[in-house]
Amino acid sequence: MSKSNLTRRGLLKTGAVAGSGLALPTIFTAQSASAFINDPTGGTVTLGFNVPQTGPYADEGNDELLAQKLAVEHLNGEGDGGCLNTFSSKALRGNGILGKKVTFVTGDTQTKSDAARASAKSMIEKDGAIMINGGSSSGVAVAVQGLCHEAGIMFMVGLSHSNDTTGKDRKANGFRHFFNAYMSGAALAPVLAKEMGKDRRAYHLTADYTWGWTQEESIVASTEAIGWETVNTVKTPLASTDFSSYIAPVLNSGADVLVLNHYGGNMVNSLTNAVQFGLLDKQVNGKDFKIVVPLYSELMAAGAGENIKGVLGSMNYNWQLDNEGSKAFVKSFGEKYGKPPSNSAQTCYSQVLLYADAVERAGSFNPCAVGEALEGFEFDGLGNGPTLYRAEDHQCFKDVLVVRGAQNPTSQYDTLEIVEVTPREQVMYPPNHPMFGGDAASLGECNDGA
Secondary structure, three states: OOHHHHHHHOOEEEEEEEOOOEEEHHOOOOOOOOOOOOOOOEEEEEEEEEEEEOOHHHHHHHHHHHHHHHHHHHHHOOOOOOOHHHHOOOOOOOOOOOEEEEEEEEEOOOHHHHHHHHHHHHHHHHHOOOEEEOOHHHHHHHHHHHHHHOOOOEEOOOOOOOOOOOOOOOOEEEEEEEHHHHHHHHHOOOOOOOHHHHOOOEEEEEEOHHHHHHHHHHHHHHOOOOOEEEEEEEEEOOOOOOHHHHHHHHOOOOOOOOEEOHHHHHHHHHHHHHHHHOOOEEEEEEEEEEEEEEEEEEHHHHHHHHHOOEEEEOOOOOOOOHHHHHHHHHHHHHHHHHHOHHHHHHHHHHHHHHHHHHHHHHHHOOHHHHHHHHHHHOOOOOOOEEEEEEEEEOOEOOOEEEEEOOOOOOOOOOOOOEEEOOOHHHHHHOOHHHHHHHHHHHOOOOOOOO
Protein backbone atom coordinates (compact mmCIF):
# COMPACT_ATOMS: atom_id res chain seq x y z
CA MET A 1 0.00 0.00 0.00
CA SER A 2 1.33 3.43 -0.90
CA LYS A 3 2.32 6.08 1.62
CA SER A 4 -0.36 8.42 0.23
CA ASN A 5 -3.06 5.80 0.76
CA LEU A 6 -1.95 5.22 4.34
CA THR A 7 -1.94 8.94 5.08
CA ARG A 8 -5.32 9.52 3.41
CA ARG A 9 -6.90 6.78 5.51
CA GLY A 10 -5.58 8.48 8.63
CA LEU A 11 -4.74 5.18 10.32
CA LEU A 12 -1.03 5.64 11.01
CA LYS A 13 0.82 7.61 13.63
CA THR A 14 3.47 10.04 12.45
CA GLY A 15 6.92 10.84 13.72
CA ALA A 16 9.39 13.61 12.87
CA VAL A 17 12.23 12.78 10.52
CA ALA A 18 15.54 14.48 11.40
CA GLY A 19 16.46 17.39 9.17
CA SER A 20 13.45 17.07 6.90
CA GLY A 21 10.79 18.98 8.80
CA LEU A 22 8.37 16.34 7.55
CA ALA A 23 6.34 13.69 9.35
CA LEU A 24 6.26 10.13 8.10
CA PRO A 25 4.14 7.23 9.29
CA THR A 26 5.97 5.21 11.94
CA ILE A 27 5.79 2.21 9.67
CA PHE A 28 8.44 3.84 7.46
CA THR A 29 10.69 4.78 10.38
CA ALA A 30 10.55 1.43 12.22
CA GLN A 31 13.64 -0.75 12.37
CA SER A 32 12.19 -3.44 10.11
CA ALA A 33 10.78 -3.04 6.63
CA SER A 34 8.19 -5.64 7.57
CA ALA A 35 6.79 -3.51 10.42
CA PHE A 36 3.02 -3.11 10.70
CA ILE A 37 0.52 -0.62 12.05
CA ASN A 38 0.75 0.02 15.82
CA ASP A 39 3.70 -2.35 16.22
CA PRO A 40 4.34 -2.10 20.01
CA THR A 41 8.02 -1.12 20.15
CA GLY A 42 8.14 -0.18 23.86
CA GLY A 43 7.59 -2.16 27.02
CA THR A 44 3.81 -2.22 26.80
CA VAL A 45 1.13 -3.33 24.36
CA THR A 46 -2.30 -1.69 24.17
CA LEU A 47 -5.58 -3.56 23.60
CA GLY A 48 -8.85 -1.81 22.77
CA PHE A 49 -12.05 -2.91 24.52
CA ASN A 50 -15.07 -1.63 22.61
CA VAL A 51 -18.31 -2.51 24.43
CA PRO A 52 -21.83 -1.07 24.89
CA GLN A 53 -21.58 0.85 28.14
CA THR A 54 -24.89 2.58 27.38
CA GLY A 55 -27.92 1.57 25.30
CA PRO A 56 -30.13 -1.55 25.22
CA TYR A 57 -27.23 -4.00 25.57
CA ALA A 58 -25.36 -2.10 28.32
CA ASP A 59 -25.70 -4.88 30.90
CA GLU A 60 -23.95 -7.30 28.55
CA GLY A 61 -21.28 -4.73 27.71
CA ASN A 62 -20.49 -3.92 31.32
CA ASP A 63 -20.02 -7.64 32.07
CA GLU A 64 -17.76 -7.94 29.01
CA LEU A 65 -15.61 -5.11 30.33
CA LEU A 66 -15.25 -6.77 33.74
CA ALA A 67 -14.01 -9.94 32.03
CA GLN A 68 -11.63 -8.06 29.73
CA LYS A 69 -10.03 -6.35 32.73
CA LEU A 70 -9.71 -9.73 34.47
CA ALA A 71 -8.03 -11.19 31.40
CA VAL A 72 -5.48 -8.37 31.41
CA GLU A 73 -4.72 -9.03 35.07
CA HIS A 74 -4.14 -12.72 34.37
CA LEU A 75 -1.95 -11.98 31.36
CA ASN A 76 0.18 -9.67 33.50
CA GLY A 77 0.63 -12.29 36.22
CA GLU A 78 -1.84 -10.80 38.67
CA GLY A 79 -4.57 -12.66 40.57
CA ASP A 80 -4.85 -16.44 40.50
CA GLY A 81 -4.20 -16.81 36.77
CA GLY A 82 -7.70 -18.07 35.96
CA CYS A 83 -7.78 -20.06 32.74
CA LEU A 84 -4.05 -19.67 32.17
CA ASN A 85 -3.91 -22.66 34.53
CA THR A 86 -6.33 -24.81 32.50
CA PHE A 87 -5.77 -23.67 28.90
CA SER A 88 -4.51 -26.55 26.76
CA SER A 89 -1.98 -24.24 25.11
CA LYS A 90 0.85 -23.45 27.49
CA ALA A 91 2.30 -20.48 25.59
CA LEU A 92 1.06 -17.86 28.10
CA ARG A 93 3.24 -17.47 31.19
CA GLY A 94 1.70 -14.53 33.04
CA ASN A 95 4.44 -12.12 31.93
CA GLY A 96 2.34 -10.04 29.54
CA ILE A 97 2.39 -10.74 25.81
CA LEU A 98 5.84 -11.44 24.36
CA GLY A 99 7.22 -9.96 27.57
CA LYS A 100 5.34 -6.67 27.19
CA LYS A 101 2.97 -5.51 29.93
CA VAL A 102 -0.63 -5.41 28.72
CA THR A 103 -2.52 -2.12 28.97
CA PHE A 104 -5.94 -1.25 27.60
CA VAL A 105 -8.26 1.54 26.53
CA THR A 106 -12.05 1.41 26.37
CA GLY A 107 -14.82 2.74 24.16
CA ASP A 108 -18.62 2.87 24.32
CA THR A 109 -20.32 1.42 21.24
CA GLN A 110 -23.74 2.60 22.49
CA THR A 111 -25.06 -0.41 20.49
CA LYS A 112 -24.78 1.84 17.42
CA SER A 113 -22.60 1.00 14.42
CA ASP A 114 -21.43 4.57 13.79
CA ALA A 115 -20.51 5.13 17.44
CA ALA A 116 -18.73 1.77 17.57
CA ARG A 117 -16.67 2.53 14.46
CA ALA A 118 -15.77 5.95 15.82
CA SER A 119 -14.58 4.59 19.17
CA ALA A 120 -12.62 1.78 17.50
CA LYS A 121 -11.03 4.24 15.07
CA SER A 122 -9.99 6.47 17.97
CA MET A 123 -8.42 3.58 19.86
CA ILE A 124 -6.47 2.55 16.77
CA GLU A 125 -5.33 6.03 15.69
CA LYS A 126 -4.89 7.86 19.01
CA ASP A 127 -4.13 5.08 21.48
CA GLY A 128 -2.18 2.68 19.28
CA ALA A 129 -4.41 -0.32 20.01
CA ILE A 130 -3.07 -3.44 18.29
CA MET A 131 -6.29 -5.44 18.77
CA ILE A 132 -9.96 -4.57 19.28
CA ASN A 133 -12.28 -6.84 21.25
CA GLY A 134 -15.92 -6.50 22.27
CA GLY A 135 -19.39 -5.63 21.12
CA SER A 136 -22.84 -6.94 22.05
CA SER A 137 -24.56 -6.38 18.72
CA SER A 138 -23.93 -8.06 15.40
CA GLY A 139 -24.56 -4.80 13.56
CA VAL A 140 -21.74 -3.30 15.61
CA ALA A 141 -19.54 -6.38 15.12
CA VAL A 142 -19.90 -6.32 11.33
CA ALA A 143 -19.14 -2.58 11.21
CA VAL A 144 -16.09 -2.76 13.50
CA GLN A 145 -14.79 -5.91 11.83
CA GLY A 146 -14.82 -4.09 8.49
CA LEU A 147 -13.01 -1.09 9.99
CA CYS A 148 -10.34 -3.26 11.64
CA HIS A 149 -9.76 -5.19 8.43
CA GLU A 150 -9.29 -1.94 6.49
CA ALA A 151 -6.94 -0.61 9.18
CA GLY A 152 -4.81 -3.75 9.45
CA ILE A 153 -5.85 -4.47 13.05
CA MET A 154 -7.02 -7.74 14.60
CA PHE A 155 -10.68 -7.85 15.67
CA MET A 156 -11.52 -10.54 18.21
CA VAL A 157 -15.30 -10.49 18.00
CA GLY A 158 -17.21 -10.31 21.27
CA LEU A 159 -20.90 -11.13 21.55
CA SER A 160 -22.16 -11.44 17.97
CA HIS A 161 -24.70 -14.10 16.99
CA SER A 162 -25.59 -13.12 13.41
CA ASN A 163 -24.68 -15.62 10.70
CA ASP A 164 -23.30 -12.70 8.69
CA THR A 165 -20.36 -11.99 11.03
CA THR A 166 -18.55 -15.11 9.83
CA GLY A 167 -20.77 -15.45 6.77
CA LYS A 168 -21.19 -12.92 3.97
CA ASP A 169 -19.40 -10.23 6.06
CA ARG A 170 -16.48 -12.41 7.19
CA LYS A 171 -13.04 -10.79 7.12
CA ALA A 172 -9.52 -12.20 7.35
CA ASN A 173 -8.71 -9.89 10.27
CA GLY A 174 -11.76 -11.00 12.29
CA PHE A 175 -12.27 -14.09 14.49
CA ARG A 176 -15.44 -15.08 16.37
CA HIS A 177 -15.56 -17.28 19.48
CA PHE A 178 -19.33 -16.89 20.06
CA PHE A 179 -21.77 -19.28 18.37
CA ASN A 180 -24.28 -18.14 15.74
CA ALA A 181 -27.96 -18.23 14.78
CA TYR A 182 -27.64 -21.35 12.63
CA MET A 183 -26.18 -23.22 15.60
CA SER A 184 -29.05 -22.08 17.82
CA GLY A 185 -31.56 -23.50 15.35
CA ALA A 186 -29.66 -26.75 14.94
CA ALA A 187 -29.48 -27.26 18.72
CA LEU A 188 -33.02 -26.11 19.56
CA ALA A 189 -35.10 -27.86 16.90
CA PRO A 190 -34.76 -31.44 18.22
CA VAL A 191 -35.61 -30.29 21.76
CA LEU A 192 -38.60 -28.25 20.56
CA ALA A 193 -39.90 -31.25 18.61
CA LYS A 194 -39.53 -33.50 21.65
CA GLU A 195 -41.12 -31.11 24.15
CA MET A 196 -43.71 -29.25 22.06
CA GLY A 197 -44.43 -31.65 19.22
CA LYS A 198 -44.01 -31.37 15.46
CA ASP A 199 -47.45 -29.84 14.74
CA ARG A 200 -46.97 -26.22 15.82
CA ARG A 201 -47.73 -22.77 14.36
CA ALA A 202 -45.10 -20.11 15.12
CA TYR A 203 -45.26 -16.30 15.16
CA HIS A 204 -41.93 -14.43 15.14
CA LEU A 205 -41.09 -11.00 16.53
CA THR A 206 -37.65 -10.01 15.30
CA ALA A 207 -35.16 -7.24 16.08
CA ASP A 208 -34.80 -5.32 12.84
CA TYR A 209 -31.07 -5.61 12.10
CA THR A 210 -28.58 -8.19 10.87
CA TRP A 211 -28.68 -10.41 13.95
CA GLY A 212 -32.48 -10.57 14.13
CA TRP A 213 -32.78 -11.24 10.40
CA THR A 214 -30.38 -14.19 10.42
CA GLN A 215 -31.76 -15.61 13.65
CA GLU A 216 -35.28 -15.50 12.26
CA GLU A 217 -34.11 -17.17 9.05
CA SER A 218 -32.29 -19.89 11.00
CA ILE A 219 -35.10 -20.64 13.45
CA VAL A 220 -37.74 -20.63 10.71
CA ALA A 221 -35.68 -23.10 8.67
CA SER A 222 -34.92 -25.42 11.58
CA THR A 223 -38.51 -25.47 12.91
CA GLU A 224 -40.12 -25.88 9.49
CA ALA A 225 -37.78 -28.83 8.96
CA ILE A 226 -39.42 -30.58 11.95
CA GLY A 227 -42.93 -29.80 10.67
CA TRP A 228 -43.78 -26.42 12.22
CA GLU A 229 -45.69 -23.80 10.23
CA THR A 230 -44.57 -20.16 10.27
CA VAL A 231 -47.68 -17.96 10.65
CA ASN A 232 -46.00 -14.55 10.51
CA THR A 233 -42.67 -12.73 10.92
CA VAL A 234 -42.76 -9.15 12.19
CA LYS A 235 -39.76 -6.84 12.52
CA THR A 236 -39.42 -4.54 15.55
CA PRO A 237 -37.11 -1.49 15.93
CA LEU A 238 -34.03 -2.03 18.12
CA ALA A 239 -34.94 1.11 20.08
CA SER A 240 -38.36 -0.28 21.09
CA THR A 241 -39.12 -0.51 24.81
CA ASP A 242 -42.85 -1.34 24.73
CA PHE A 243 -43.90 -4.28 22.56
CA SER A 244 -47.59 -4.31 23.47
CA SER A 245 -48.71 -3.27 19.99
CA TYR A 246 -46.69 -6.16 18.52
CA ILE A 247 -47.99 -8.74 21.00
CA ALA A 248 -51.70 -8.00 20.53
CA PRO A 249 -51.93 -9.35 16.93
CA VAL A 250 -50.45 -12.68 18.06
CA LEU A 251 -53.68 -13.43 19.92
CA ASN A 252 -55.72 -13.50 16.73
CA SER A 253 -53.13 -15.08 14.43
CA GLY A 254 -53.82 -18.75 15.11
CA ALA A 255 -50.25 -19.20 16.30
CA ASP A 256 -49.58 -21.39 19.35
CA VAL A 257 -45.88 -20.48 19.74
CA LEU A 258 -44.32 -17.01 19.98
CA VAL A 259 -40.64 -16.85 19.01
CA LEU A 260 -38.89 -13.76 20.39
CA ASN A 261 -35.85 -12.98 18.25
CA HIS A 262 -34.88 -10.27 20.73
CA TYR A 263 -31.87 -9.78 22.99
CA GLY A 264 -30.91 -7.80 26.06
CA GLY A 265 -33.41 -5.21 27.24
CA ASN A 266 -35.54 -5.86 24.15
CA MET A 267 -36.13 -9.47 25.19
CA VAL A 268 -36.85 -8.54 28.80
CA ASN A 269 -39.49 -6.05 27.67
CA SER A 270 -41.10 -8.15 24.92
CA LEU A 271 -41.30 -11.26 27.12
CA THR A 272 -42.77 -9.21 29.96
CA ASN A 273 -45.40 -7.77 27.60
CA ALA A 274 -46.23 -11.26 26.30
CA VAL A 275 -46.74 -12.60 29.82
CA GLN A 276 -48.83 -9.54 30.75
CA PHE A 277 -51.11 -10.35 27.81
CA GLY A 278 -51.60 -13.80 29.34
CA LEU A 279 -50.17 -15.76 26.40
CA LEU A 280 -48.72 -18.49 28.59
CA ASP A 281 -52.15 -19.04 30.21
CA LYS A 282 -53.89 -19.68 26.89
CA GLN A 283 -54.66 -22.74 24.83
CA VAL A 284 -54.61 -22.43 21.05
CA ASN A 285 -55.25 -25.23 18.53
CA GLY A 286 -55.82 -27.53 21.49
CA LYS A 287 -52.28 -26.92 22.78
CA ASP A 288 -50.81 -24.91 25.64
CA PHE A 289 -49.33 -21.69 24.22
CA LYS A 290 -45.52 -21.57 24.37
CA ILE A 291 -42.82 -18.90 24.07
CA VAL A 292 -39.30 -19.55 22.76
CA VAL A 293 -36.31 -17.23 23.24
CA PRO A 294 -33.67 -18.64 20.83
CA LEU A 295 -30.74 -16.66 22.31
CA TYR A 296 -30.47 -16.42 26.08
CA SER A 297 -28.09 -14.84 28.56
CA GLU A 298 -28.03 -14.96 32.36
CA LEU A 299 -28.36 -11.16 32.51
CA MET A 300 -31.51 -11.24 30.37
CA ALA A 301 -32.95 -14.05 32.47
CA ALA A 302 -32.33 -12.13 35.68
CA GLY A 303 -33.97 -9.04 34.17
CA ALA A 304 -37.05 -10.98 33.06
CA GLY A 305 -37.49 -12.63 36.47
CA GLU A 306 -40.32 -15.14 36.84
CA ASN A 307 -41.47 -14.56 33.26
CA ILE A 308 -38.81 -16.91 31.91
CA LYS A 309 -39.92 -19.98 33.87
CA GLY A 310 -40.16 -22.92 31.49
CA VAL A 311 -39.11 -20.89 28.42
CA LEU A 312 -36.58 -22.67 26.18
CA GLY A 313 -33.60 -21.10 24.44
CA SER A 314 -29.91 -21.60 23.62
CA MET A 315 -26.63 -20.31 25.02
CA ASN A 316 -22.96 -20.19 24.12
CA TYR A 317 -21.85 -20.81 27.73
CA ASN A 318 -23.26 -21.11 31.23
CA TRP A 319 -21.31 -20.76 34.46
CA GLN A 320 -22.85 -24.02 35.76
CA LEU A 321 -20.85 -26.10 33.24
CA ASP A 322 -18.77 -28.69 35.07
CA ASN A 323 -15.35 -28.61 33.41
CA GLU A 324 -11.97 -27.44 34.69
CA GLY A 325 -11.77 -24.34 32.49
CA SER A 326 -15.22 -23.15 33.50
CA LYS A 327 -14.59 -23.77 37.18
CA ALA A 328 -11.31 -21.82 37.06
CA PHE A 329 -12.96 -18.87 35.32
CA VAL A 330 -16.01 -18.86 37.61
CA LYS A 331 -13.74 -18.89 40.67
CA SER A 332 -11.60 -15.98 39.45
CA PHE A 333 -14.54 -13.90 38.25
CA GLY A 334 -16.64 -14.65 41.35
CA GLU A 335 -13.90 -13.81 43.83
CA LYS A 336 -13.19 -10.51 42.09
CA TYR A 337 -16.72 -9.32 41.33
CA GLY A 338 -18.97 -11.21 43.75
CA LYS A 339 -21.09 -12.91 41.11
CA PRO A 340 -20.77 -15.64 38.48
CA PRO A 341 -19.82 -14.61 34.92
CA SER A 342 -22.31 -14.30 32.06
CA ASN A 343 -21.72 -15.89 28.67
CA SER A 344 -20.85 -12.39 27.43
CA ALA A 345 -18.08 -12.20 30.00
CA GLN A 346 -16.73 -15.65 29.20
CA THR A 347 -16.64 -14.88 25.48
CA CYS A 348 -14.59 -11.69 25.80
CA TYR A 349 -12.29 -13.20 28.43
CA SER A 350 -11.61 -16.14 26.11
CA GLN A 351 -11.03 -13.90 23.09
CA VAL A 352 -8.42 -11.80 24.92
CA LEU A 353 -6.55 -14.93 26.02
CA LEU A 354 -6.84 -16.52 22.57
CA TYR A 355 -5.36 -13.41 20.95
CA ALA A 356 -2.48 -13.25 23.43
CA ASP A 357 -1.80 -16.97 23.05
CA ALA A 358 -1.74 -16.68 19.25
CA VAL A 359 0.78 -13.82 19.46
CA GLU A 360 3.01 -15.92 21.70
CA ARG A 361 2.79 -18.94 19.41
CA ALA A 362 3.44 -16.78 16.33
CA GLY A 363 6.26 -14.90 18.04
CA SER A 364 4.89 -11.69 16.54
CA PHE A 365 2.16 -9.05 16.92
CA ASN A 366 1.80 -8.90 13.13
CA PRO A 367 -1.94 -9.50 12.60
CA CYS A 368 -1.34 -11.82 9.66
CA ALA A 369 1.02 -14.00 11.70
CA VAL A 370 -1.51 -13.99 14.56
CA GLY A 371 -4.29 -14.95 12.15
CA GLU A 372 -2.27 -17.89 10.86
CA ALA A 373 -1.75 -19.07 14.43
CA LEU A 374 -5.51 -18.99 15.08
CA GLU A 375 -6.64 -20.65 11.85
CA GLY A 376 -7.39 -24.32 12.42
CA PHE A 377 -6.41 -23.98 16.11
CA GLU A 378 -7.96 -26.63 18.36
CA PHE A 379 -7.97 -26.01 22.10
CA ASP A 380 -9.60 -26.76 25.43
CA GLY A 381 -9.60 -25.35 28.95
CA LEU A 382 -11.37 -22.00 28.45
CA GLY A 383 -14.77 -23.17 29.66
CA ASN A 384 -16.58 -24.49 26.57
CA GLY A 385 -14.80 -27.81 26.25
CA PRO A 386 -12.94 -28.86 23.06
CA THR A 387 -13.14 -26.05 20.49
CA LEU A 388 -12.02 -25.50 16.90
CA TYR A 389 -11.28 -22.12 15.24
CA ARG A 390 -12.07 -23.08 11.64
CA ALA A 391 -9.61 -21.69 9.10
CA GLU A 392 -12.11 -21.21 6.25
CA ASP A 393 -14.37 -18.68 7.99
CA HIS A 394 -12.78 -17.91 11.40
CA GLN A 395 -15.79 -19.31 13.25
CA CYS A 396 -15.40 -21.30 16.48
CA PHE A 397 -17.14 -24.64 16.77
CA LYS A 398 -17.96 -26.12 20.15
CA ASP A 399 -20.88 -27.66 22.04
CA VAL A 400 -24.08 -25.55 22.21
CA LEU A 401 -26.31 -25.39 25.28
CA VAL A 402 -30.10 -25.67 25.24
CA VAL A 403 -31.46 -24.08 28.42
CA ARG A 404 -34.78 -23.48 30.13
CA GLY A 405 -35.99 -20.89 32.61
CA ALA A 406 -35.77 -22.61 36.00
CA GLN A 407 -39.01 -23.25 37.89
CA ASN A 408 -37.43 -22.88 41.34
CA PRO A 409 -34.31 -20.70 41.18
CA THR A 410 -32.50 -20.09 44.45
CA SER A 411 -30.97 -16.76 43.37
CA GLN A 412 -30.79 -14.37 40.42
CA TYR A 413 -27.83 -16.36 39.13
CA ASP A 414 -29.41 -19.79 38.62
CA THR A 415 -32.53 -18.71 36.75
CA LEU A 416 -31.53 -20.92 33.80
CA GLU A 417 -31.02 -24.67 33.83
CA ILE A 418 -29.14 -26.68 31.21
CA VAL A 419 -31.51 -29.03 29.35
CA GLU A 420 -29.05 -30.44 26.83
CA VAL A 421 -25.43 -30.04 25.76
CA THR A 422 -25.58 -30.35 21.96
CA PRO A 423 -22.34 -31.79 20.54
CA ARG A 424 -20.51 -29.55 18.11
CA GLU A 425 -20.82 -32.10 15.29
CA GLN A 426 -24.60 -31.51 15.32
CA VAL A 427 -24.25 -27.75 14.79
CA MET A 428 -21.46 -27.70 12.19
CA TYR A 429 -22.08 -26.69 8.56
CA PRO A 430 -19.94 -26.19 5.43
CA PRO A 431 -18.22 -22.77 5.10
CA ASN A 432 -20.14 -22.11 1.85
CA HIS A 433 -23.58 -22.84 3.34
CA PRO A 434 -26.21 -20.58 1.67
CA MET A 435 -27.09 -18.91 5.00
CA PHE A 436 -23.47 -17.77 5.22
CA GLY A 437 -23.11 -16.21 1.79
CA GLY A 438 -22.57 -19.37 -0.23
CA ASP A 439 -19.59 -19.61 -2.56
CA ALA A 440 -19.45 -15.80 -2.84
CA ALA A 441 -18.41 -15.36 0.80
CA SER A 442 -14.70 -14.69 1.14
CA LEU A 443 -12.33 -13.75 3.95
CA GLY A 444 -10.19 -11.75 1.55
CA GLU A 445 -6.50 -11.22 2.21
CA CYS A 446 -5.18 -10.48 5.67
CA ASN A 447 -4.18 -6.81 6.09
CA ASP A 448 -1.37 -5.78 8.43
CA GLY A 449 -1.69 -2.07 7.61
CA ALA A 450 1.67 -1.99 5.88
